Amino acid sequence: MISYRTDEDCSAFDSPDFTGGLIVKILVLSSQLEEKHIAQIRKTAEEVKADLYFYGSEKDIPEENKDAEVIYGFATETARTSRDLKWLCVPSAGVDYITKPDSFANPDAMLTNSAGAYGVTIAEHMIAVLLMMMRRITEFHKAALEGRWIAPMKQRSIKNSRITVLGTGDIGRQFAKRAAAFEPAVIRGVSRSGISKEDVFDEMYKVSDLDKLLPGTDVLAMSLPATAETENILNKERLALLPEGAYVVNVGRGSAVDEDALMEALESGHIAGAALDVFKTEPIPEGSRLWNTTNLLITPHVAGNLTLEVTKDRNVEMFCEDLKNYAAGKPLIHLVDRVRGY
Amino acid sequence: MISYRTDEDCSAFDSPDFTGGLIVKILVLSSQLEEKHIAQIRKTAEEVKADLYFYGSEKDIPEENKDAEVIYGFATETARTSRDLKWLCVPSAGVDYITKPDSFANPDAMLTNSAGAYGVTIAEHMIAVLLMMMRRITEFHKAALEGRWIAPMKQRSIKNSRITVLGTGDIGRQFAKRAAAFEPAVIRGVSRSGISKEDVFDEMYKVSDLDKLLPGTDVLAMSLPATAETENILNKERLALLPEGAYVVNVGRGSAVDEDALMEALESGHIAGAALDVFKTEPIPEGSRLWNTTNLLITPHVAGNLTLEVTKDRNVEMFCEDLKNYAAGKPLIHLVDRVRGY
Numbered sequence: 032m033i034s035y036r037t038d039e040d041c042s043a044f045d046s047p048d049f050t051g052g053l054i055v056k057i058l059v060l061s062s063q064l065e066e067k068h069i070a071q072i073r074k075t076a077e078e079v080k081a082d083l084y085f086y087g088s089e090k091d092i093p094e095e096n097k098d099a100e101v102i103y104g105f106a107t108e109t110a111r112t113s114r115d116l117k118w119l120c121v122p123s124a125g126v127d128y129i130t131k132p133d134s135f136a137n138p139d140a141m142l143t144n145s146a147g148a149y150g151v152t153i154a155e156h157m158i159a160v161l162l163m164m165m166r167r168i169t170e171f172h173k174a175a176l177e178g179r180w181i182a183p184m185k186q187r188s189i190k191n192s193r194i195t196v197l198g199t200g201d202i203g204r205q206f207a208k209r210a211a212a213f214e215p216a217v218i219r220g221v222s223r224s225g226i227s228k229e230d231v232f233d234e235m236y237k238v239s240d241l242d243k244l245l246p247g248t249d250v251l252a253m254s255l256p257a258t259a260e261t262e263n264i265l266n267k268e269r270l271a272l273l274p275e276g277a278y279v280v281n282v283g284r285g286s287a288v289d290e291d292a293l294m295e296a297l298e299s300g301h302i303a304g305a306a307l308d309v310f311k312t313e314p315i316p317e318g319s320r321l322w323n324t325t326n327l328l329i330t331p332h333v334a335g336n337l338t339l340e341v342t343k344d345r346n347v348e349m350f351c352e353d354l355k356n357y358a359a360g361k362p363l364i365h366l367v368d369r370v371r372g373y
Numbered sequence: 374m375i376s377y378r379t380d381e382d383c384s385a386f387d388s389p390d391f392t393g394g395l396i397v398k399i400l401v402l403s404s405q406l407e408e409k410h411i412a413q414i415r416k417t418a419e420e421v422k423a424d425l426y427f428y429g430s431e432k433d434i435p436e437e438n439k440d441a442e443v444i445y446g447f448a449t450e451t452a453r454t455s456r457d458l459k460w461l462c463v464p465s466a467g468v469d470y471i472t473k474p475d476s477f478a479n480p481d482a483m484l485t486n487s488a489g490a491y492g493v494t495i496a497e498h499m500i501a502v503l504l505m506m507m508r509r510i511t512e513f514h515k516a517a518l519e520g521r522w523i524a525p526m527k528q529r530s531i532k533n534s535r536i537t538v539l540g541t542g543d544i545g546r547q548f549a550k551r552a553a554a555f556e557p558a559v560i561r562g563v564s565r566s567g568i569s570k571e572d573v574f575d576e577m578y579k580v581s582d583l584d585k586l587l588p589g590t591d592v593l594a595m596s597l598p599a600t601a602e603t604e605n606i607l608n609k610e611r612l613a614l615l616p617e618g619a620y621v622v623n624v625g626r627g628s629a630v631d632e633d634a635l636m637e638a639l640e641s642g643h644i645a646g647a648a649l650d651v652f653k654t655e656p657i658p659e660g661s662r663l664w665n666t667t668n669l670l671i672t673p674h675v676a677g678n679l680t681l682e683v684t685k686d687r688n689v690e691m692f693c694e695d696l697k698n699y700a701a702g703k704p705l706i707h708l709v710d711r712v713r714g715y
Contacts, residue, residue, distance in 0.1 A: 151530065151532055151556075152528070152530060155504055155507075155508060155530060155531065155532075155555065156504075156508060156510075158500065158501075158504060159500075159501060159504035159505055159508060159510055160510065162497055162498075162500060162501035162504075163501055163505065163510070163514075165497075166497060166498060166501060166675075167675075168498075168501055168502065168505070168672060169514065171671075171672045171673060171675060172505075172511065172514060172515075172670065172671075172672070173514075173518060174673070175664065175670075175671040175672065175673070176515060176518075178659065178660075178664040178665075180655075180656035180657055180673045181673055182673075183673075183675050183678035183679075183680055184675075184680065185680045186494070186675075186678070186680050186681045187681070188493065188494060188497060188681055188682075188683055189497065190493055190497075190683050191682075191683060208554060209554045209555060211554065212550060212551045212553065212554035213497065213551060214493075313522075314522035315522055317520065318520070322517065322520040323520075328514065328517075329513075329514075329517040330510060330513045330514070330517065331513060331516070331517070331522045331523055331524075331525075333508075333509075333513060333525050333526075333528075336525035336528070337525075338525055338526065338527045338528050339528045339529070339530055340530075340533075341530055341532050341533060
């Protein structure tokens with residue numbers, strides 16, 4: 032069942048001249064999409080007989096289209112002000128920026144995200160930065176940039192390491208699949224339910240078991256959504272529970288890590304290395320202590336950016352999937368619980 | 374059967390006071406070994422009733438022990454001068470530095486290497502540097518070292534890439550096993566024989582097929598020994614056969630790559646990135662053009678250094694294995710063909 036709009040545009044549907052379209056007005060904010068993605072969205076919109084408009088970003092939307100029923104893109108301002116918006120699909124996995132109480136003017140607006148599109152790319156990032164730290168490539172690379180050939184340093188290996196994955200969504204699971212090829216001693220998954228959708232972890236635990244797992248964790252890989260429950264989940268006490276020389280990787284949201292406590296644990300040498308792609312404040316302000324913290328590998332929130340083709344392909348595929356569901360009046364697969372926050 | 378020494382020391386064996394040892398004189402150059410490794414070697418030497426001496430490095434060997442029959446370590450000078458040396462076990466995989474015509478004073482001396490100990494660690498390095506290049510982490514890391522938060526850049530992925538592994542020894546095979554977890558389009562192995570010891574490649578080819586494979590290669594991963602046949606195997610012509618935007622990783626020996634041609638291909642942008650851990654001249658001289666070549670990721674021959682515990686464990690295990698074989702008069706498993714060079 033198609034969700035009809037209720038304003039005067041719909042009258043066109045009753046006209047004998049009607050040749051499709053005008054049933055819903057869809058805006059796609061497409062600055063990062065390629066031709067093939069645009070073609071795919073166009074085809075799907077034709078199938079569901081929707082009017083389709085492409086804009087580079089939210090600020091390019093003209094006045095007459097601010098009443099769109101469906102938007103695919105980062106349309107936070109429109110969501111906050113338009114009562115016409117019925118469905119917003121964001122191309123991101125995290126939705127913390129759009130699940131505040133005042134994020135939507137329409138209290139019934141549906142929100143879908145693109146969790147599931149980022150697992151592959153973020154998992155690659157996680158393996159890369161973990162190996163860079165364990166194998167001291169960060170330091171070798173720094174020396175090479177300065178034209179210096181330096182002596183070997185003590186290295187560590189994923190092989191025989193004990194890995195704990197905090198957050199077992201698509202990202203955590205794709206990471207576990209890749210990490211397994213490096214023959215770690217064990218890969219443990221930790222989630223709220225203690226259950227994983229796929230059998231990719233050697234052992235599964237609930238978040239309430241976390242403190243028991245930390246002393247036996249060489250690598251803590253974090254891919255959590257930003258919620259009240261995950262805020263500062265890696266705090267000073269939990270950092271102290273990790274064994275001397277442990278590594279931390281965080282690619283979920285910066286809110287999950289107490290940055291001050293982590294910087295202290297890195298400076299003291301208790302934590303051998305941390306790779307953060309997400310931070311409390313992004314961009315990290317100029318002059319922040321983070322920039323100069325020992326053994327902290329900083330990347331500017333790029334683990335899951337949309338430039339990678341496989342990510343874009345999956346992202347667009349997921350939107351088109353749910354566009355068909357929306358048009359057919361079926362539940363949206365990628366619906367976010369706006370209260371729970373993921 | 375134990376290989377008896379023929380000089381007067383052996384007379385001790387006939388003495389009624391003899392309590393073991395003196396059958397062979399073994400020197401272990403052990404600066405990088407840990408207690409457990411020394412204990413393991415000691416135990417094996419006792420089993421085969423050999424006299425055992427530990428020195429930090431070759432220059433610490435006293436005059437009276439320069440007649441050792443067996444040495445485990447980097448004893449290039451002793452090999453070149455001692456006619457008493459019957460077996461040299463080097464802790465490296467590559468043996469180019471010890472397979473020159475004048476490398477051994479004793480023409481019948483046996484040489485074993487430690488190929489097989491480095492696959493795990495070097496494969497980890499290869500995955501790390503490949504992802505660093507494809508995901509632009511080299512550039513993000515450089516910016517972070519300068520305290521700069523930079524915008525996302527176009528990234529590439531191992532997923533769906535076509536990988537060609539040139540050299541299918543332990544290193545190439547361990548790399549293929551790990552790379553497979555990242556879901557590349559295909560992993561091709563290339564070796565002299567066209568045969569791989571393990572079924573870890575999607576397709577196997579002979580070196581004579583290389584030129585046909587290069588145009589369909591997104592990632593060329595090289596792990597070859599230094600021989601006359603592999604010298605400059607990646608030359609200007611072959612670099613041109615690779616498609617625009619391909620990546621090169623070399624962890625075998627620097628002799629396999631025409632560095633001038635590679636620098637040119639990187640500067641022109643034809644090759645998107647190259648990660649070299651080995652070079653024609655090591656250390657790279659100060660002021661060399663290599664240091665400033667665009668998209669060249671330099672590491673100072675550390676992919677397979679001996680600091681990693683799993684590497685040392687396997688290295689020592691392999692020597693002890695062959696020490697038992699030597700004492701029993703059996704063929705040495707890790708014997709190198711000194712003419713072929715691997």
